[in-house]
Amino acid sequence: MTERSEADGRRLTTRETAERLGVKPETVYAYVSRGQLSSSRAPGGRGSTFDAAEVDALARRTGRREPAPGEPAVRTGITLIADDRYYFRGVDATELAARYAYEEVAEWLWTGELRPGTRFTAPEQAVSAARRAVGALPVHCGSTDRLRVAVVAAAAADPLRFDLSRETVLGGARSLIPALVAALPTVGGREHGTVDTGEPGASSGLAAQLWPKLTARQPDEPSLAVLDTALALLIDHDLAASTLAARVAASARAHPYAVVSAGLGVLEGPLHGAASGLAHRMLAEVLERGGAAPVVADHLRAGRRVPGLGHRLYPGEDPRARTLFGLLERVPQAGPALAAARDVVATTARDVPLHANVDLALAVLSVASGMPAEAGETVFAISRTAGWIAHALEEYGERPLRMRPSGHYTGPRPPQPLPSP
Structure with a gap:
């Protein structure tokens, strides 16, 4: 039989509870066994029912709930967070990051195809423009300042930036990310790191290119493995504040560089990337x-x-940590x-x-590793660029300007007299 809610609306069935929490029915009973949720037998002894207020309170604690009526919701097939785990297109993100390099995981997020050996390349024109722009900044500027300027410079160097077709967006993304890394100054004043051109003998991947931008110490293989895995793990995390900003920009059909700029603007807040x-x-x-x-x-x-x-999304341990x-x-x-x-x-x-x-x-x-305090923010920003692009691609396929909420006006009711000087 199909489960139904009790007539008073205050009790939820197992299915309704699972939907409201955004978990599987088995997880609902796991919450019960842990003492996080109480249940009662439904009339007739078929199934269990749950108090709606208690379910909503648990949803607020765990960060999992169905949107309330009228609350904006974004359907996405990119990342799912559930049961103290998270998944990229249905695949455990920690397993992907443990087995594949950052560039390979980014391709999976963008295309749903795994392409072993993928390496991103940066055209010299974009790198030169980004480096010149970054080089003109005051020396005290932080890495996020430099990245924001580098994105604008790389955009100006790309005449195809307004082409929002899937392949053009992907081509720009594959060149933008290594260009951002190349634009950052090398720690210790050494020569700029080699830009991966895809030729034999070039850098083995983005993590190796980013390392000298973060510390003057020579990397060892275990340290590079940590950095590369961190890049892969941080690519996306559902609708974080910066990702929502990126999707709003994409909804207005901003080009991908502007989408990344929107994400970087939010990322610099102390409650997010910093x-x-x-x-x-x-x-x-x-x-x-x-x-x-x-x-x-x-x-x-x-x-x-x-x-x-x-x-807020993990009652237990953060799987990335x-x-x-x-x-x-x-x-x-x-x-x-x-x-x-x-x-x-x-x-x-x-x-x-x-x-x-x-x-x-x-x-x-x-x-x-002897890195500055802002190094984590730099890693976060470089990595999440791929996630913002993934969400932009998804948003470009939606109705334009759909993210236009209406304000709830709370000011003085009109008509008011003209103000006096």
């Missing part, structure tokens, strides 16, 4: 002071959240930073059961 920098500074202080306890206490005393902990911590254990110089991160988690877990998130894992990589 979070790993806060975690970096915290870890550095933990190492300097010899333990997490005084550092955590200072954060809490000042009314600040402890950086690098918890994620779990993957990166596993790889960081193979990097010898990461030992002290890893221990500091675990000390932070253990210290805060005495009162609040929060898990490490990807920002803390990026901070371990940056601290251990």
Whole structure:
């Protein structure tokens, strides 16, 4: 028989509860077994029912719920987040990132096809324009400032940027990402890194090109593996704030470079891309002071959240952090930073059961590799560019300007008299 809600509307069936939470029915019963949700037998003993208010409260805690009536919703086939895991086009993202390079995962996200050995290439014209523009900035500018300027310069160098056909957009994306990396200054004043032209002997991939832009230390294979995996893991994460901005731009039929600019503008906010920098500074202080306890206490005393902990979409462990911590254990110089991160988690877990998130894992990589605090933000921005392009491609196939909400006016009711000078 088909399950139905009780007449008063306050009880939900298992199917309705699963839909509202955005999970499978089996997960609903897992919540019950963990004590996170209570159930009652439906009349007649067929199936269980759940209190709607309790379900909505759980949805708010886990970040999973169906949109309320009238609330904007975006249908997407790119990323699914469910049950403390996330998937790129239905495939476990952590497994993709563990097996394939960043460029290969990006191609999967864009096309749904796996192309082993894919490497992105940057035309010299785009690289030259981006480097000249970035070189004109004040020396104190951050990496996101440089990336925003580099995107504008690369766009100006591409006469095909207004062509929104799928193949042209993809061709531009494959050249834009390595051009952004090439435009960043090399740490320590060495010559610019080699741009991957696809010729024999060229750089082995984007991670190897990005590394000298982040630190003067020579990379080893385990460290490059962490960076490449981080790039692959961060490509997309459903409708994060920067991705929503990118989709709004694409809805207005902005070209892909403008879409990326919109994403970068939001990414620079302290509540989004810059979070790993806060975690970096915290870890550095933990190492300097010899333990997490005084550092955590200072954060809490000042009314600040402890950086690098918890994620609204993962009640349990952030799968991106779990993957990166596993790889960081193979990097010898990461030992002290890893221990500091675990000390932070253990210290805060005495009162609040929060898990490490990807920002803390990026901070371990940056601290251990002698990178600046903004390195995680740079990795995030370069990686997420591919995700913004994936969402732009999806949005270009939708009705134009569909993301146009109506404002709920709360000002003085007209007619009002003209203001006096």
